[in-house]
Amino acid sequence: xxxxxxxxxxxxxxxxxxxxxxxxxxxxxxxxxxxxxxxxxxxxxxxxxxxxxxxxxxxxxxxxxxxxxxxxxxxx
Numbered sequence: 001x002x003x004x005x006x007x008x009x010x011x012x013x014x015x016x017x018x019x020x021x022x023x024x025x026x027x028x029x030x031x032x033x034x035x036x037x038x039x040x041x042x043x044x045x046x047x048x049x050x051x052x053x054x055x056x057x058x059x060x061x062x063x064x065x066x067x068x069x070x071x072x073x074x075x076x
Contacts, residue, residue, distance in 0.1 A: 019075075026068055033064050 037057045044053040 026071065029064065033060055036060065
C-alpha cells in the first residue's frame with residue numbers, strides 16, 4: 001500500500017496568461033501619469049514655483065515603472 005499523498009497538478013500556467021483587466025488598469029494608470037505630468041509641468045512654469053517639475057514627475061514615473069516591471073516579471 002502506498003501512503004504517499006496525492007500530488008495535484010499545478011495550474012500556474014493559467015496565471016501567466018494575459019489578464020485583460022490588469023492590462024487595462026496599467027494602461028489607464030500610465031495615461032493618468034502622463035496627464036498628471038503635463039499638468040505639473042504646466043503649473044510649475046505658469047506659477048514660477050521654486051523647484052523643478054521633475055522633482056514630482058521623476059519619482060512618479062520611477063515608481064510606476066517599478067510596479068509595472070514587477071507585474072510583468074511576476075507574470076512570466
